[in-house]
Amino acid sequence: MILVTGGAGFIGSNFVLDWLANPKAEGIVNLDKLTYAGNLSTLAPLEKDSRHVFIKGDIGDSTLVAHLLQQYRPRAIINFAAESHVDRSIHGPADFIQTNILGSFNLLECTRTHWNSLPIEEQQQFRFLHISTDEVYGSLGANDTAFKESTAYEPNSPYSASKAASDHLVRAWFHTYGLPVLTTNCSNNYGPFHFPEKLIPLVILNALNEKPLPIYGDGMQVRDWLYVSDHCAAIRCVLEKGALGETYNVGGWNEKANLDVVKTICAILDELRPRANGASYAEQIRFVTDRPGHDRRYAIDASKLERELGWKPSETFDTGIRKTIEWYLGHPEWVAGVQSGSYRDWINRHYVA
Ligand code: NAD
Ligand code: TYD
Secondary structure, eight states: OEEEESTTSHHHHHHHHHHHTSTTOOOEEEEEOOOTTOOGGGGGGGTTOTTEEEEEOOTTOHHHHHHHHHHHOOSEEEEOOOOOOHHHHHHOOHHHIIIIIIIHHHHHHHHHHHHHTSOHHHHHHOEEEEEEEGGGGOOOOTTSOOBOTTSOOOOOSHHHHHHHHHHHHHHHHHHHHOOOEEEEEEOEEESTTOOTTSHHHHHHHHHHTTOOEEEETTSOOEEEEEEHHHHHHHHHHHHHHOOTTOEEEEOOSOEEEHHHHHHHHHHHHHHHSOOTTSOOGGGGEEEEOOOTTOOOBOOBOOHHHHHHHOOOOOOOHHHHHHHHHHHHHHOHHHHHHHHHTGGGHHHHHHOBO
């Protein structure tokens, strides 16, 4: 087995579904607290798959985590669990400190105790893969070179500061205790099952619901976008081939200004789902007050991962954004569940406590 935390969230659920799509894949124990961002209905296709064991719980619960490690003896842990939305971290940073820092600390400590108790061959095979973000590196100017693994950490939001802290803990557990860790720092993901508080799903769904498309500030902030299944492939690659204690940047070489992203979405929707009045969805764009401390530009240099481990993204932004929009148009039940909040009923019906 492998243990995945946060596997009911956006990237975690894509990872679990991709992994188990391989009939030969090992099973997954999926530990997720099911916050507002966790959506078990995404994992409904796995209901009858005995290789998927879902556990509702907190990575900060040491009794539960220790018990799961003993019971399932996973050969690897992949830590996706986090509070992940910058705007929420500005309004209420406490949950970010709790889960991203203290939760990761607890997971590391439980893992260390467990790992120390394993026979030497199992110790050598064991991996702890921590999933992090490019936001830990801070903000780039227009002419700065892209973030490398050696770029100094300069986090600017409560979210990125909490992720930076967890990255540092992971690093220290390698250097101090010899825990076999790996870290990935990825750029902005997009794709199926993305919660509509983040830019791309928010714009797709607001457009279709004839709501304003809010652009923070001047809309010229740049993000480097990666299709989520390419991120999942990178994680599998690092898990199998990554060098212990190393960090790997993951990115799609797809830098885009927010305004261009939104205009692209509008143009594709104009083609696939034209408005009844014939006008463009771009008419719904509204410039709104900027996010405090808004990072201007992120760009990832993923050449280490490409060169050393042979990973490459398979989607460009043009192919990935079209697939994403088609997915949202083709899954009205998932969208309705998220928008009405009814996806939370799954929590009561389907989890194993
Ligand atoms: P998400 O918010 O969609 O999902 C997070 C999941 O973690 C949810 O299912 C939630 O229920 C669960 N969770 C939260 N607190 C928990 C706790 N204390 N114990 C157990 N489970 C808990 O986030 P995401 O976008 O899927 O991001 C996953 C990881 O990838 C995060 O660590 C994030 O920092 C990182 N990341 C995200 C992006 C991105 O663009 N979304 C980019 C790079 C890195
Ligand atoms: P987001 O999806 O929240 O990801 P992150 O802040 O982690 O990069 O936002 C992506 C970019 O889009 C970011 O520069 C903020 C901007 N944005 C808007 O302009 N309007 C919005 O309504 C949202 C949610 C984000």
